[in-house]
Amino acid sequence: xxxFMNLVGIKSRKASAKKITTNTKNKVxxxxxxxxxxxxxxxxxxxxxxIKFAQNKGLKDNLINRLKINDLRLxxxxxxxxxxxxxxxxxxxxxxxxxxxxxxxxxxxxIPIGVIGVIFESRPNVTSDxxxxxxxxxxxxxxxxxxxxxxxxRILAKLFRQALKKNNVDENYIQFIDSKDRKMVDIxxxxxxxxxxxxxxxxxxxxVKRVQEFSNVPIIGHLEGLCHTFVDKDAELNMASxxxxxxxxxxxxxxxxxETILLHEKIIKKFCNPILKxxxxxxxxxxxxxxxxxxxxGQLYPAKEKDWSTEYLAATVSVKVVKxxxxxxxxxxxxxxxxTDSIITKNKKTAIKFLKNVKSSIAMHNTSTQFxxxxxxxFGGEVGISTNTLPPRGPVGLEQLVSYKYEISSKGKIRE
Numbered sequence: 001x002x003x004f005m006n007l008v009g010i011k012s013r014k015a016s017a018k019k020i021t022t023n024t025k026n027k028v029x030x031x032x033x034x035x036x037x038x039x040x041x042x043x044x045x046x047x048x049x050x051i052k053f054a055q056n057k058g059l060k061d062n063l064i065n066r067l068k069i070n071d072l073r074l075x076x077x078x079x080x081x082x083x084x085x086x087x088x089x090x091x092x093x094x095x096x097x098x099x100x101x102x103x104x105x106x107x108x109x110x111i112p113i114g115v116i117g118v119i120f121e122s123r124p125n126v127t128s129d130x131x132x133x134x135x136x137x138x139x140x141x142x143x144x145x146x147x148x149x150x151x152x153x154r155i156l157a158k159l160f161r162q163a164l165k166k167n168n169v170d171e172n173y174i175q176f177i178d179s180k181d182r183k184m185v186d187i188x189x190x191x192x193x194x195x196x197x198x199x200x201x202x203x204x205x206x207x208v209k210r211v212q213e214f215s216n217v218p219i220i221g222h223l224e225g226l227c228h229t230f231v232d233k234d235a236e237l238n239m240a241s242x243x244x245x246x247x248x249x250x251x252x253x254x255x256x257x258x259e260t261i262l263l264h265e266k267i268i269k270k271f272c273n274p275i276l277k278x279x280x281x282x283x284x285x286x287x288x289x290x291x292x293x294x295x296x297x298g299q300l301y302p303a304k305e306k307d308w309s310t311e312y313l314a315a316t317v318s319v320k321v322v323k324x325x326x327x328x329x330x331x332x333x334x335x336x337x338x339x340t341d342s343i344i345t346k347n348k349k350t351a352i353k354f355l356k357n358v359k360s361s362i363a364m365h366n367t368s369t370q371f372x373x374x375x376x377x378x379f380g381g382e383v384g385i386s387t388n389t390l391p392p393r394g395p396v397g398l399e400q401l402v403s404y405k406y407e408i409s410s411k412g413k414i415r416e
Contacts, residue, residue, distance in 0.1 A: 009195025029085035112138030121203030225255025232345035256372030
């Protein structure tokens with residue numbers, strides 16, 4: 001097994017050493033989009049096998065829904081690849097250039113990272129999105145998907161390799177670990193430092209935690225998405241109500257869903273019932289503190305300390321009343337996971353203070369936290385979201401999948 005994985009690593013290194021023109025990259029991506037169209041029936045057939053396997057295994061409906069590919073989802077996968085093909089190539093871009101008094105001409109130029117290992121669960125669109133983004137940014141990628149989507153992932157990776165081959169590009173730019181064995185993941189994390197430059201985990205808390213604990217390869221990713229929406233004393237009620245409903249309930253299972261609502265004490269009386277009743281009417285369970293209990297007329301469960309640090313990923317939310325924007329910022333910095341946090345206010349000064357002082361990788365003003373997504377940022381998709389303090393931070397798209405080097409020239413200068 002280790003021998004097999006080493007061979008995968010060697011092939012990736014060899015592929016990544018070959019430089020590919022922007023024109024060829026785009027030809028490959030457009031060919032892949034064509035193949036996704038042409039082989040639609042085959043993809044849907046393979047996906048049906050995974051759905052059947054998941055149902056027999058007794059997976060929950062929301063997890064089965066994540067696995068499903070239908071005509072619309074396949075169109076979205078194809079559109080995402082086409083978008084990536086239209087984006088500017090992030091490689092060989094001069095970020096900065098300057099001349100020194102010592103006679104040196106210095107340029108900082110973008111380069112690919114090299115080989116990226118991606119370990120992911122459930123959503124099969126990750127296979128095509130990640131393969132497309134890594135390839136366009138000049139990186140080879142080793143994909144290890146979850147066992148529940150094995151057939152779908154296999155065909156999506158196979159079609160990408162066909163697109164590479166048809167354009168005379170080393171098909172090992174994209175490699176898929178076609179196995180349900182979890183030991184493959186352990187080998188990627190602990191025995192392949194020589195071949196893999198960075199690991200990106202995409203999945204639930206247990207997967208990401210395992211990667212963080214065992215990997216001796218650098219990681220880009222996040223453990224949890226504990227997102228907050230703070231309704232300030234200068235917020236507008238209709239806007240706050242609309243944003244919170246969307247931020248919590250549009251899709252409860254994504255990492256950008258709001259999990260805690262913070263309400264300024266000065267608007268609690270007027271705002272809590274219209275905002276929270278709307279959530280409750282949509283079957284959202286609400287945990288609230290003692291102050292909220294005095295004002296909210298709907299059903300409320302008492303919030304415990306652990307609720308402030310719980311990522312529900314369900315129609316459940318915790319609500320806290322705060323005395324000021326400073327208290328809101330402190331609460332977010334204490335309990336948040338540096339993912340995405342939003343303030344709703346008409347007061348620009350308060351908004352700026354919030355945006356500058358929350359530690360989040362994505363800080364928002366009058367915006368739903370559900371926009372925490374590389375596609376929505378115009379990145380053509382994402383390989384994940386990073387909450388690391390070191391860059392890259394936030395959605396990791398094309399421009400975040402490159403490093404840089406310094407290119408220096410002079411007219412025969414020597415250092416005195």
